[in-house]
Amino acid sequence: MAKSVLLISRQAPWAGIAAAEALDIALAAGAFDLPLSILFMDDGVLQLLDQQQPLALQQKDLSANLQALPMFGIEQLYVAQHCLTERGLAESTLVMTAERLDDQQIQQLIREYDYVVTL
Amino acid sequence: MKFVISVLSSSHAPSTRRALRFAQAVLAAGHEIIRVFFYQDGVLTASNNLVVAQDQQDIAQQWQAFIAENELDAVVCIAAALRRGVLDQTEAQRYGREAANLAEGYQLSGLGQLHDGLQQAERLISFGGQ
Structure with missing residues (x-):
């Protein structure tokens, strides 16, 4: 059985x-059909916010890459509830469906994967 | 134990020095390094254009020597490398650049090589930040 990866994405x-x-x-894991899930933590939760306007910063729209994840077979997204709350985003609309986890659930999640990659 | 080691910060970051010392300890303890994967600013360690002051440690040079001595598989993410100006001969020609600066012993390849390494290994140890 393929070894699984939990990717923890922490950057804005x-x-x-x-x-x-x-x-x-x-996306690379998806291309090779390997099991990977993403947990958004810290400023990484900002990636999930809807209605961003990256063009104002002459940036490419990262949420388009996010929305490509299901096509690559990456369907399980998680977000740290306390990181949303700390940023006043507890009630915000997210661009993707992500399961909101409390700290205990995050501990449990990390234990379920063979590897954790934090970037 | 089989390890993949990923290096995520530039060669002057303390974490890149720690990654090297860790890798040396892994082999000294009789374990195996499946692959060293350079990603994000870690790709800069694979540039042969780095010049370090004489009174400072040249960690990039030490990495290169360590890789050569132990015949390690040292893979540099091609997309991360191109956007930071680390090119091999093929990429320099492809993009019409004057110089290829990927140091000997490293190969440019895709992120698939990270995942491939993880499938073979038992531990991934990542070194990033400071």
């Missing part, structure tokens, strides 16, 4: 290339 979407490069790890 427009603070450089890091968030996009994290997402590329997920």
Whole structure:
């Protein structure tokens, strides 16, 4: 059985290339049909916000890459509830369906995967 | 134990020095390194254009020597490398650039090589940040 990866994406979407490069790890796993899920934490939760306007920063729309994930077989997205709450985003609309996890559920999630990659 | 080691910060970051010391300890303890994967700013370690002051440690040079001595599989993510100006001969020609600067012993390849390494390994240890 293929070994599984939990990718923890912690970088804000427009603070450089890091968030996009994290997402590329997920897309590559999908291309090879390997099991990978993504947990958005810290400023990484900002990637999930709807109605962003990256063009104002002359940036490519990262949410388009996010929305490509299901086509690559990456269907399971998680988001740390406390990171949304800390940023006043607890009630915000997210661009993708992501399961909201409390800290205990995050601990449990991490235990379920063979590898954890944090970017 | 089989390890993949990923290097995510540039060669002057303390984490890249720690990655090297860790990798040396892995082999010294009789374990195996399936692959070293350079990603994000870690790809800069594979440039042969780095010049370090004489009174400082040249961690990129030490990485290269370590890889050569132990015949390690050292893969540099091609997309991350291109956008940071680390090119091999093929890519320099493809994009009409004057110089190829990928140091000997490294190969440019895709992120699939990270996943392939993980499937063979038992541990991934990543070194990033400071």
